[in-house]
Every structure is written in structure tokens, then in C-alpha cells.
Amino acid sequence: MAVSARPDTGNVPPQNQEAEVSVLGAILLSEQALDGLLIDVKLKPEDFYRERHRQIFRAMIRLKEKAEPEPVDALTVCDELTRSGELEEAGGTAYVHSLPTLVPAAANARHYGRIVKEHAMLRRLLDTTRGIQEDVYGFAGEPHELLERAEASLYKIAHDDRSGDVRTIEAVLHDELAKLEKVSREGVAVTGTPSGFKDIDELTGGFQPGNLIVLAARPAMGKSALVTNIAQNAAVDHGHAVAMFSLEMSETELAQRFIAAEAKLNGDDLRKGRVRPDRWPKVLKATEKLAAAPLFIDDSSDLGVMELRAKARRLHARQDLGLVIVDYLQLMRPEPGADSRVEQVGQISRGLKLLARELNIPVIAVSQLSRAVESRPDKRPLLSDLRESGNIEQDSDLVMFIYRDEYYNDSTDEPGVAEVKVAKHRNGPVGTVKLTFLERYPKFANLYRERSSDVPLQAADGQPEDF
Secondary structure, three states: OOOOOOOOOOOOOOOOHHHHHHHHHHHHHOOHHHHHHHHOOOOOHHHOOOHHHHHHHHHHHHHHOOOOOOOOOHHHHHHHHHHOOOOOOOOHHHHHHHHHHHOOOHHHHHHHHHHHHHHHHHHHHHHHHHHHHHHHHHOOOOHHHHHHHHHHHHHHHHOOOOOOOOOOHHHHHHHHHHHHHHHHHHOOOOOOEOOOOHHHHHHHOOEOOOOEEEEEEOOOOOHHHHHHHHHHHHHHHOOOEEEEEEOOOOHHHHHHHHHHHHHOOOHHHHHOOOOOHHHHHHHHHHHHHHHOOOEEEEOOOOOEHHHHHHHHHHHHHHOOEEEEEEEOHHHOEOOOOOOOHHHHHHHHHHHHHHHHHHHOOOEEEEEEEOHHHHHOOOOOOOHHHEOOOOHHHHHOOEEEEEEOHHHHOOOOOOOOEEEEEEEEEOOOOOEEEEEEEEOOOOEEEEOOOOHHHHOOEEOOOOOEEOO
16 A cells, blocks of 8 residues: 655754753853753754854853863853854844843753753654665665664664764763763772672773673583673662573573572572571572662573564663673574575674663673584684684674683693683783682682682581581
């Protein structure tokens, strides 16, 4: 059935020129108002409807951001516009000098700014919905793919996401300089979501927003144990909201692992009901602590990357996420259109990278390794061992491998020790750190600092004793 587009009614896009004039006039009356508008309202030049108002607001920002900031008043703004060759386009000297006389109350600058911001959001919503409508008429792919794209576009508007805009290096440097100055002033070494493992965090600085982190290992190395520990450390100990998508383990299995690790109990004993009565207070205390943590679990076994992105997006809208974990990548359902397995896995890894960028949060994807590892004398993984797709290595910002020598070598010099190798680090150093692996829980721990408290004690009968 043919469908015709709704004709353009010729309506003027949402705007409030009185609010725009009042914002500019209030700044000219009291330049302190500019800081509140930039920081609290997050007002940007693009939020103004009239181009002349955008030019005037940009000039004001340039005056404030100079190495030696200049005062912001009608005279200095006109001078700045003259230097940039925009004075006439901005309405001329008379127009700029008239702005302070048009302000109802300069103290209400932030309120006027919010009005400007809200109308800018409405204009972006209008542009986006028109684009969605055009896509509907011309789209030839799967409807759910178009729906996911539409949802992503609307999410960006709701969260004022400007990642799609071209930005000047001046704007980028201004934002980064403020972050670097804060880190230097506060002496903060971990700038991202912490893993909870001291040596890993020192090497990575925490998992950074927008990064795709791949954690890979051969079976039985402890991949799932490590990511559950990271999820637990980030959510319970540091208060970061974590969404864990487990395609391999059920929510019941995950809950048991979390409790065993938090209560420092033998996981097998917990599952089989062999916990001694005097240990139950530890179980209850661990359960209460976990219940209060911002930790979210999805154990859907048939999950595609677009569905995962939609779920993460909705959850992030309700609760700001600090980390998303996918266990594991190769179990995800491929989307239609990819023929070979290599293309399918590449499509999934790219989708997870886009999720990290879109929500500006770190995403950890657990991955399998190829059997090529087993054919080498040295079983330590290499980047070339990433299974089924070189795209995983290409899309990732950080790649970590787990290796436990005791699994391959009964006479190892390091029993109970796991090597975590950072083999790729786009924005920092690579290297290997060592953790203690407590297989009975299962739990990883900082190698030396926690060894005294986390290594199982020996009971009088010679058997390992739970904590």
C-alpha cells in the first residue's frame, strides 16, 4: 500500500527569541551569569535559534576562555565580534548594546537559559522524528533494525548527546583540560570504573568511559569468575551501577557465585547445602550487602546485539550505568545479513563498541580463544588467538588475557596464581599483573595484599576452613 508523507505545514520551529535575548542581556549585565549557564544549564551556542544570538554567545565564551580572561560586557563583546569579522552579522553595535535593556530580571538568567535549552531540544526532536519518518518510507531492511536506530536517536536527544556533532579542537581541549586539572589536583590515579584489583587499576587507570574491553582466555582459566568479581567489586565496593548480561550462566548460578565470593564461603558447599549453621550469619550479611548494590542481571540465553543495546540504553536512562559486562561474546545471536561466522562476530564486536561510545561507559566482553593456544609449548595467549574474528582486536580498546600455569603444569612454581596480561591498551601501557586465584569460591584477589586474609585457613582436621 502506497503511503504519502505528510506535507510540510510551514510552521516555524519551536523557539523563544525573548528568552534568547534575555539570556544574552543578563550576561552583559552580570558576567557571572555565564558560568551558571555553561555549568548548570549546559547551554551551548547551538541551542540558540537565531544565528546572530549564536555568534554573540560564542564571542562571550571566547572572552572567558582566553589565557587572561577579559570582562564580558557590551563593549568587549562588540570588540571580539569585530576581531572575528562577525559584528555586522550579529546585528551590529547598536543591537548588542540594546540587549541589557531588554532583560526583565537579570537574576533569572538560568531560568531563561532553560527555556532556550528546552526549545532547542524540541527542535532536535522535530528534526529527528522527520528523519525517522523519511527512513520508514525508504527503509528496506528489517523493521526491528529501524526501530533500534530510532530508539537510539531519541535516546541521544533525551540525554543531550552531542557526540554526532563536529567540534572544534578548542572545545575539546577546554573539556579535557578541566578533567586533567581535576585529576591532578585531587591526585586521583583511577579515573574510570575500578576493577577492584589494585595492580590492574594501576595499569589501566580503571575502565574508561566509551571503551570496549575484551577479556579472553581458554576454558577453565576463570573468565566468568573474574568478570563476576569485577562486577561485584564495582557495584558493592565502589557504588558503580553494573549491568551483567550472562548468556552462559543462569541468574541462580550468578547469585550463588556472588554470595560465595562476598561471604568467602566454598561455592560447592553453598550449592549443596553443606554450610555450617554458624556460617549462616555470613550468608545473610553478604546477601543484604549484595541486595543493596546497584547490580543488574540479565540471563537471556538468546540475545542479539541490538536487543542488548536497547536493554542497556533503557536501564541507563533509569540508572546511570558505570559498567556493562557481556559473558560471552560468541554466544550472542548474530543479526541477519552476515553470512560467515567471522562477519557475525565482527558485527557483534562492533555493536558492543558502539554501545560503549553511545552511553559513554566501559563495556567488558568476555571472549573465547582459539585452540591454537594448546598447540604451542608456551600456553600464554596472544592477540592472534582471539577466536573467529580479527575485528575483536580491532574494535577493542583494551584486551586482557588470563593464564594459570598450574592448569598446565602440576609442578608449577606459582600454584594458585593467575597472570592477567594486558596485551593491548589503546591509551596506555601494556603489561602483566598477577592475582591470587581461589578456585573454591571461585574468587580472584590481589596477590599479596589480600593473601593473608583470603587464603583458606587450615582447620584442626587438616581440611581447608571457610571464612
